[in-house]
Amino acid sequence: MKLLKSTLVVLSLFSAGALQAAEDMTIRLATTTSTYHSGLLDYLLPEFKKDTGYSVEVLAAGTGKSLRMGQNGDVDLVMTHAPKAEADFVEKGYGVLPRKLMYNDFVIVGPESDPAKLTGISDVTKAFSKIAEENETFVSRGDDSGTHKKELNLWAQTKIEPNFGGYKAVGQGMGPTLNMASELQGYTMTDRGTWLAYQNKLQLAIVLQGDERLFNPYQVILVNPSRYPDVNYQGAKSFSDWLVNPKAQSMINDYKRHGEQLFVANAITQ
Template identity: 75%
Template structure:
């Protein structure tokens, strides 16, 4: 065999190995899905319960980035993730309208509650009117801990304060720029009021010296959607994997899983796919 033929054979063999290696790497990459979601779905334990079932059935692996709705949508806008699971309807509509997201789907809902110290300095325990409760907190200058992190919870809180016609700048109001868990912990330390999603509250309540102050107001309804990042804007995302997860989440089986998930004997989320 001539040296030219020998080197050519080696080059072809190396090229084949390189192509196979790249193909395996590409396949492995395509089996990874990046999901940006809220701290409420993360801290409640729902995703730890739900996603392994999808992974077992599909072979995909889902990497979760829990950062609050605002930051999750920003990751979607930047093409850093493949899909988002969030709970801020106006921000989600803008996300889709601007061409960052496609195929928005209703997934589930739960509700927000206001919790506070057992001493109840604003005298709001038992009320079902969150607007009057917020007014009482402000006028009594009680301590209120806000997430202040542009999350879905924070966005909802701002909407409620706007309806009170009171600027949340009274002396007891503290915005801390943290997730729901740390916010609850700080409210506990300062014996303050705060607004939380019910799921995170149920996950934390046994560790806290706080009680539910306000619940049941329709204004506290909290719907979640799952939205795919637009592949025409970001062709390198794993759209097929993201769609597989989105498709699975709205199946009757997955919706039943969502309904079955409980903490402290209480159902946290109500499936709402259409």
């Protein structure tokens, strides 16, 4: 009986140790739906695991939700695209070691018939104003994501409250928002990566691009281990280090959908 008990204790300790070891080799990443839907992470993560042995558990949400997960200590690092919210996250002590990672851009898409006549307009605020003045359908993510924050900032620049009859905030990620805009034959703002991933399934077209205000920078930020000692800080730092090094930066630049580059790596130049 004593031998059996001793064996059970040893097995229990071994199981606990194995579980802890597995947890130490798993990294929890909260990130935007754009990095997920674009396929970028599916492209990067197998190579990261091959190089380091770490597995990454991806929790894809909007930037607001991702940062809240970081604030609650529910993840080990965040990869987001809302500079003001990220600066606040670091300033309040929730995040450490913020690093520029890459950028892409937003585009305005809408019905091929373009009822608001936006084609040829290069100023995104003028385009938004025309949509509101014509009371055309505009589908907003309405989910506190980086895309939603950027959209609201652009509406603020027009001095128009986005509460006109055609404005619909759906509280969804980028993919469902694009699908709804297509179904309703309305306009929306999307990151280029998700657009390229979805465009063949939609009855929409790009009606405006290239305005410098549509620039979309991404950062990777570690959750502060001083505030949350249980986070896998070492694993998270390994992932951050890997992302900003030349190999991953080159992979980011090389990643394409439908022959188009989705993201431009910008960590090497720091």
